[in-house]
Amino acid sequence: MSSGAMLTKDQEVDVEVSPHDQESINEFGRLNARLHEARGENDSYKTRLEKLDDACTELMMGSGENVWVLLGDAFISCSEDDATALCEGQVEKVQETVDKLEEEVKGIEDRQKELKTELYGRFGSSINLEEA
């Protein structure tokens, strides 16, 4: 909206912006901002998930001795079974969050597609909804 070349006169589309259009534009912009946030959050959760997965694998291959698990700010000595349970509990929790975020991203993308069709249909080249 802010940057971009001037349109020539015949590219201009003379359409009045209705309150509904404004609402659609708002929704599109809002979704866009949220999409970026959700993707960022998802990335960090995914890294965490990978680390936890690695920890679980390591535990499975372990020698049966006690291990140190980081809980809060301190390492705590745990039997392997306890450590596995703690790890798996966290994996489950993080996985749930990742699934939720992925669903949200998917939902946003679908809705944006709908809004794009609607808004491009109304305003043609007078509006730009693409990522810079």
Add this chain to the structure above:
Amino acid sequence: MSSMVEKQQELEGEGKDTSLNLSSITDGANKSGIPKVKFIADIDDFAASFKPVASSEVLIGAFSELFSKFKAYETNLSNKRLTYQQKLPEIEKTLSLVNHLKTKRDEGETITTQYNLCDTVYAKAQLDSSGTVNLWLGANVMLEYTYEEALAYLTEKEVAAKEEYIQVTEDLAFTRNQSITAEVNMSRIYNWDVKNRRDAKAMETALAGK
């Protein structure tokens, strides 16, 4: 050059005398008290609703100021949201630790731990289950709680933080809507101005041709 100066003086005069104020470009507020940017249905009518009739410069100026205010507020809320995003995992971390302490006590086991003595040193400790834990409350205050009390307190804090987090997220979405509305208003007024000038010029040429 002198015509530019004149134009500027004229605009300054208009800016001072106009009946346009904050309430004429906003339209109520949401439940957190954030004002809502007015949607302009018809720009001609909107400009004519002020005394003297507002010029495009004054209108754009007003919305541009409003826009920057919303942008600033947006950043503010964004930061607030980030604090909650950091605070929540911290509470969760503490909760999991207290939970662990409690299970171990219930099972009658002692806990061996390596704790952070200072930045690069970890020390080993055996914990006897005293049944109490000290929570750092901030502001140089630490309070002793029983495990049950600590869990209740932390859970309560977690719920409250989650609620506030949701509220901030909602407010942020609302604020973003307002920035976008202000932005769209500005470009619409700009286009309206271009069109007016073009029409006026066409009229002039038509009259001169006669």
